[in-house]
Amino acid sequence: MVDSHKLIIVLNNLLPVFIFIFGFTSSWETPRLTEASVGRRTLATDQTHPGFISIDCGVEEDYLNGETGILYKSDKGFINTGENHNVSSSASANNYYIETWKENRNLRSFPDGNKNCYTLKPELGKNNYYRIRASFLYGNYDDKNEIPEFDIYVGVNYWDTVKLSSAWYMLFLEIIHFFTADTEYVCLVNTGSGIPFISALVLRFSNSSFYNLANSGAALKYIMAIDLGTSNNDSFRYNDDDYDRIWLSRQFPSSVPIYTSLNFYKPDYDSNKVPAEVLRTAVKPVNGSRSLNYFYQSSGSPTSQYIVFFHFAEIEESAQYRLREFTITLNGFRSEPITPQYLRPGSINSKDLLVQGVINFTIDATEKSDLPPLLNAIEYYQFLPLPFSPTDPSDGDAIMAIRQTYNINRNDWQGDPCLPNEPSWSGLICRFNRTPRIISLNLSASKLTGEISSSFSDLLAIESLDLSYNELKGKVSEVLAQLPTLKVLNLSGNKLSGSVPRSLKDKSDKGLLVLSLAENPDLCQIDPCHHKETRNFAVPVVVSVVSGLVLIFLSILIAFGIIKRRRQRELLIKSTKDGSFESKNRPFTYSQIVKITGNFTTVIGEGGFGKVYLGTLNDNTPVAVKLLSPSSKQGYKEFRAEAQLLMIVHHRNLVSLIGYCDECGNMALIYEYMVNGNLRQQLSETNRNVLKLKERLQIAIDAAHGLEYLHNGCKRPIVHRDLKSANILLTESKQAKIADFGLSKLFITENASHISTCPAGTLGYIDPEFQVSGNLNKKSDVYSFGIILVELITGKPAIIRSHERSIHILQWLSPIVQKGDIRSIIDPRLQGEFDVNAAWKMVEIAMSCAQPTSIQRPDISYVLTELKECMAIEMALERTQRMQNNMTTSGKSVEMSIANVDSDMVPIAR
Incomplete structure (x- = not known):
């Protein structure tokens, strides 16, 4: 058993409320380890344990923790950004977490850069399971007493949000992760709510076959490991536990603890490696009862999914001569009978049954059992989807080699180059x-x-x-x-x-x-370059004179060219400092426009500016050519504004400007061609290819990324002012890009809260506040985005027209939302193929965006985060359905795997 490291785990806001079916509510105090409670602890002797990485963040030198025998390393070799700090000395005195946990006495903070990443390269390499644990204690290190909030990522995927309830609260976040590469990253991402920091980061080899995550695209987020039957608040960790799980001591109400001091039979292979000290204690029902009951309600999302691990061993000597047999019923699914073996560890888990929302199980003795059931320990983890793949390995290796070759030390060149996509590498x-x-x-x-x-x-x-x-x-x-x-x-x-x-x-x-x-x-610039020897022959004087004059003339031209280029560079540098931008887009002549469009043969769109034609460049690249009509209502000024804006903004979710023409009153803009047209066309009832909810969510996420870049990613925020479904264009793979920037405006200053402007926008999408104040701001775009979300959910246009009247989509939606009838809201063409929770969340996001006043609406960054969570819900459903389909097609019932040293696998069947 171990000391203080085994305690608490005031685990991230994960201390759950345990309600037991017997009618008791248990409120457990956090155990504190005393000298008496660590009496059975033995120090680790292998200070270079393979698969262990222990990082004390913010210290200068490595050190050996004398209480655990674990070697802690300075984080200097794992990250090259950040600042070292100590927690506040004035408040750290007599603080339990500071006195007991040495690695919490200091930390590393990251005031620079949006993403800062630790690089983990375990000795045992890829294709193994590892337990990653990050700990955080703010300790008012900056004397500001302002607790930050930020995100933590594992690799390219969101792990959790770091939220501390107080300055002296110690938070743990822990996952089990299957490494598909030799290197993995743990990244802290600044979300604008304070400077990220970290106190400690550890990695532990945990190669249990029970985890079964290799092909799941997910990790297991640690909730709790419970050692049952211990009455003295002991807690166990490494080196009792080879995987360094932290076991908390708990006692079920309406149960009786039992204990043995005997040694267990050591199996030839036991991938679960539950510590003997944990298995030596267990609980059984109070006298006369033949059931143990347990209920856990998640404090997080009701759609959260869990995996439960049950550990048992027979420890009563009298049971050798009597039958103890029981079944486990977990959320309505019952296992086949289980008989624990005397002094031999056994385990069962629900890896084929993801438990959603709550954990509710009953352990019942069978009719022929002589003894009541027992349970020695349980673990439960939240299923954490990891939907994104890292950058293509060849690209990743190449860019890493380039960074090393040229010693590029940009702060944001950390972790994966492309993901998280906000922020990616500059x-x-x-x-x-x-x-x-x-x-x-x-x-x-x-x-x-x-x-x-x-x-x-x-x-x-x-x-x-x-x-x-x-x-x-x-x-x-x-x-x-x-x-x-x-x-x-x-x-x-x-x-x-x-x-x-x-x-x-x-x-x-x-x-x-x-x-x-x-x-x-x-x-x-000519290949090859041949420098011929000068031949000795007579040259007429007149040729020499002419040649000399030509050389002088050329020299003058070159000199003027050099001066002009230098002047242009100086102007470019100056304009960059002034906040201006350089255009890198290609100019076209009007004759080229005629040729590209085949003399304006194919019209693919039309608006207030004029018509859009399909064109083809010399390399057969299709393009869209927007031609300004002389009678255009939008006018030359807006047309030119769009060109200028697209020359300075570049994002994968904004339509790219390839070139422009401004010649003798003829003006055209050349864009990348979007094969799937606009979103309004895709949602139209006449479109036979119905977008699935997952596709609609991805389109919303793409568009939110583009809008978030305009609002928060540009040096001067940009308001689009005409956001609508017809201005969301789709590539061949249905990647969404925002288009039509003719009415867009830059804020005059970075701190400006609004811009006053002439009427802009499209009926149905215009901010209600605009009609009162005449002001548009970023929240005006958020309102328009909310209307687009409603269109995505319902399939209906912003203005619903009928023979009798025309109404705004919110007038139609609001009363149905109040009734709580989600199936009357969702586009009927989806035919029920969606997750109800994801659909409701999407509706809630849309309604929050479409609030009547701007102060009620969220920032687009928050909307983007919520949409990603909504996508995770939908993907979790898809994954569960796929698992169920696989089980149905194989003709097998839902099973729970069992690993018992002396018995076969024991399934849980319906």
Whole structure:
């Protein structure tokens, strides 16, 4: 048994309320370990235990914890950002958690960067289970007494939100995670509610076959491990427990504790490795009763799903000659009879039955049993979906090699390059399909030195690579021409030499590659570069004179060109400091527009500005060409505003501007072509391809990402002012992108709360406050987004028109919401194929956005978080249905797996 480390676990706000069916409510005090309670503890002797990583965050030197025998390392080798701090000395005196838990006396905080990640590389590598535990104690280290709140991620997936009830509250967060790679990250993400920090981070090898997570796309979030039958508030941890679980001592009401001092038979293989000290105690019903009952109500989401582990061993000597047999009924599913073996550990779990909302079980003696049931210990974990995959390994390895080669030390270049997608690495854009791929890398003015690394050639999905204005030297590598999707390559402003490979020149000449090589004085842009020897023959004087004049003239032109380029760079630097932006979009002539559109043959859309035509670039890339009509109501000013705005904003969920034309009164904008049209068309009753709820949720999440970037990701917040379902466009894979920025406005200052403007927007989506105040702000876009969410849920347009009248969609929705009739709200074309909880949550999000006053509406960042949680609910249902379908098709009943040393698997059947 172990000391204080085994205690409390005032686990994250996870101390549950336990209500027992016998009618008792138990309120357990947090146990404190005394010298007497640690009498049975033995120190670990293996200070380099394989699979153990113990990090004391914020200390300068490694040290051996004399009480546990565990070697704690400084976090300097696991992260290179952050600041070390000690908790407040004025308040730490006589504080139990500070005195007992040495690793809580200090911490590391992260005032810089939105994402800061610890890198974990266990000795035993991938394809193993590991228990990861993070602990947090604020301790008023900054003397501000303002407790922060922030998110923690494991790899690329959301783990939990760190919320502390007080400055001296010690919080644990713990999961069991299957490593699919040799390296994993634990990242702290700033959500705008204070500076993230961490006190300690540990990793423990826990390779139990019972976890069965390898192909589940999930982790197990620790709730509690209970040692039953112990009466003295003992708690156990490492090294009693090889997996370093923290076992809390508990006693069931209406039960009798039993105990043995005998040693257990050690099995040849026991993947659960429940400590003998835990198994030596158990509970059985009070005299005369033949049942044990247990009920746990989650304090979190009612859709949370749990896995329960039961551990038992016969410890009564008299039971060797009598039969003890019982069944376990868990949330209505009953196991086959179980007979615990004398002094031999046995376990059973519900891995094939995810328990939702509550944990409710009864252990009943069978009719032929001579003895009542017993239970030695239980563990329960929350099923934590991990829906996102990390960046493609080849891209990930390549960008890591590039970072190491050029010693790039950007604060936000930590963890996975693409995910969490807000924030991803600066200068990097990813495409998000099943596996994220890097499609754009901007390392301009990043102080890169040396030659162009061959690792760039491993970015096989890259479309744009900007290495301009660095100190790169040597030759331009031929491998860059072999990148299959590269469309833009900027090598300007370096010290490159030699000749440009013919393959790059050919791609550029064919219009397949935009190649920039300016300001490389020693670079010959003709391949090959031949320097012929001067021959000694007479040259007529007139030729010499003419040649000299030509050279002088060319020199003057070059000088003027250099001066002009330098002036442009100075203006660019100045404009960047002033908050202005540079356009990198390609200009087109009107004749090119005519050619691209086939003389304006195919109309694919029309609005107040004019018509949108389908076009094709030279490389057969389809584009959408928006042409300003001379009679346009929207006008030249708004049309130009859209072009200017799209030149300065770049996000995967905003429609990309490819080019523009502004020639002799003819103005056109060239966009990426969105194969699946707009969201309103997809939701139309005439569309036969009905979007599933999961697809609708993903579209909402995509659009929220784009809007969150406009509101919170730009240096000056941008209000769209005309957000509607017709302006949400969809790619071939139904990725959503916001379009039509003609009415968008930048806030005049970063602190501006609103902008006064002339009428804007579309009927049905306009903020009700606008009609009163004439002001639009970010919350006006949130209102419009709420209407779009209602459209996604119901399938109906913002204005519902009939022969009798036209009504706003909220007028139709509100009374149905009050009745609580979700099936009358959801688009009937979904035919009931949705999770009711996810649907209700989506309705609640939409209604919160569409509140009549802006102060009642949430920020889009909060909306995005809620939508992601809604998606997790829907995916959990999908996963459960898939498991049930698999069991149905195999002809098997729902089972619980059992691992008993001397017995076969014991299933739980219906």
